[in-house]
Amino acid sequence: MSDSFPLQKLQNITTPFYYYDMELLERTLKTVSEEAQKHGFVVHYAIKSNANPRVLEMIRSFGLGVDCVSGFEVQRALDAGFKASGIVFAGVGKADWEIELGLDNDIACFNVESVPELEIINDLAAQRGKTANVAIRINPNVNAKTHHYITTGLKENKFGINQWDLEKVTDALNKMKNIKLEGIHFHIGSQITDLSSFQDLCVRVNEIHEWFVSQHLAPRVINVGGGLGIDYEDPDQNPIPDFEGYFKVFKEGLNLRGDQEVHFELGRSITGQAGSLITKVLYIKEGVKTKFAIVDGGMTELIRPALYQAYHKIENLSSAAPEEKYDVVGPICESSDSFGKAVSLPRTSRGDLVAVRSAGAYGEVMASQYNLRNIPASAYSDQL
Ligand code: LLP
Numbered sequence: 001m002s003d004s005f006p007l008q009k010l011q012n013i014t015t016p017f018y019y020y021d022m023e024l025l026e027r028t029l030k031t032v033s034e035e036a037q038k039h040g041f042v043v044h045y046a047i048k049s050n051a052n053p054r055v056l057e058m059i060r061s062f063g064l065g066v067d068c069v070s071g072f073e074v075q076r077a078l079d080a081g082f083k084a085s086g087i088v089f090a091g092v093g094k095a096d097w098e099i100e101l102g103l104d105n106d107i108a109c110f111n112v113e114s115v116p117e118l119e120i121i122n123d124l125a126a127q128r129g130k131t132a133n134v135a136i137r138i139n140p141n142v143n144a145k146t147h148h149y150i151t152t153g154l155k156e157n158k159f160g161i162n163q164w165d166l167e168k169v170t171d172a173l174n175k176m177k178n179i180k181l182e183g184i185h186f187h188i189g190s191q192i193t194d195l196s197s198f199q200d201l202c203v204r205v206n207e208i209h210e211w212f213v214s215q216h217l218a219p220r221v222i223n224v225g226g227g228l229g230i231d232y233e234d235p236d237q238n239p240i241p242d243f244e245g246y247f248k249v250f251k252e253g254l255n256l257r258g259d260q261e262v263h264f265e266l267g268r269s270i271t272g273q274a275g276s277l278i279t280k281v282l283y284i285k286e287g288v289k290t291k292f293a294i295v296d297g298g299m300t301e302l303i304r305p306a307l308y309q310a311y312h313k314i315e316n317l318s319s320a321a322p323e324e325k326y327d328v329v330g331p332i333c334e335s336s337d338s339f340g341k342a343v344s345l346p347r348t349s350r351g352d353l354v355a356v357r358s359a360g361a362y363g364e365v366m367a368s369q370y371n372l373r374n375i376p377a378s379a380y381s382d383q384l
Helices: 022-039 053-061 071-079 096-104 115-127 163-175 196-214 243-253 268-274 304-308
Strands: 017-020 042-046 065-068 087-089 109-112 132-139 179-185 221-223 261-266 275-286 291-295 314-316 323-329 338-346 353-356 377-380
Touching (some): 022 053, 065 071, 071 087, 071 096, 179 196, 268 275, 304 338
Parallel strands (some): 042 065, 087 109, 109 132, 179 221, 221 261, 291 323
Antiparallel strands (some): 017 275, 275 291
């Protein structure tokens, strides 16, 4: 049984739903903002991790910018009141309408992932008589030592421009009249807990940066992406990631000129620990090895365990009985619809509320309507 959940109040809400600890989100934002400011670093929030309007409202109140990867995200950020001058737009496959949306709203920067994309941005900007700010996303070929589905900075990944193609980029840039090179951009992956990967990234960034300088191009912005991981095993012990240690790696690792800005795109580390999926036990069923606790939420609400074999801590909020082992599974017609196997939980019965922890990032926003289910509702600690 966890003391951090207001059980009585949660019991009155129709399950499954996302529950956001707004105080924790606020403390996390305070920490990340203060630690970034110590070094003059700029943080853009990776809206892909969670685009819930209340969550966005809180994030906006701390003055963060937004990192978007679709026109829909750009629109959501604008609707949530973020200034266009704080919006950056990345992604390997930006459609024309998405680029046009960014141009028409004068967003801060396009993070460009190929020469053909650069050409289209240049054309669309020319049609509008505008100059588009761009950062070139470079694939640094650094191993993020994380799950292979969420590593993005290896040379075989689809993201960014490989180092050996950079001359093509500078040739193209020299010809383009409606593009301004604002910066260079990197992102090596997500849920990175071994900070040495970020040290490796700094080494590559310095090399690539120097190459740009040797080409008489001096990028003003060095964007090192996101990726800082969270503690899925023990969210109560480590509710806020080590932003201090993380930023220190870049402070010490990057060779910067005085007028340069370092930008970050953090998603999971900001929203991850603040959200839980709350679901109700429907049935207990005897299995071959363990019992099944069949809950009313599933991979449609939280797909991470099914998609990445991701671990999320599971807690029974209603029971304090001696522990037994359960396979905690959802109602969806897929064998991968499981939140955890042989999970130790206090003896569990129909009607108990279960929290699937650390689900604030890539949870609600990845929900689907498979089996024609509803998109999950949400509840907030400060509005119960
Ligand atoms: N910048 C870029 C260019 C990205 O691709 C991402 C995440 C981020 C920033 C933010 O990364 P974060 O700070 O959140 O690690 N759905 C997966 C994670 C996919 C991450 C995609 N890119 C999951 O549930 O683990």
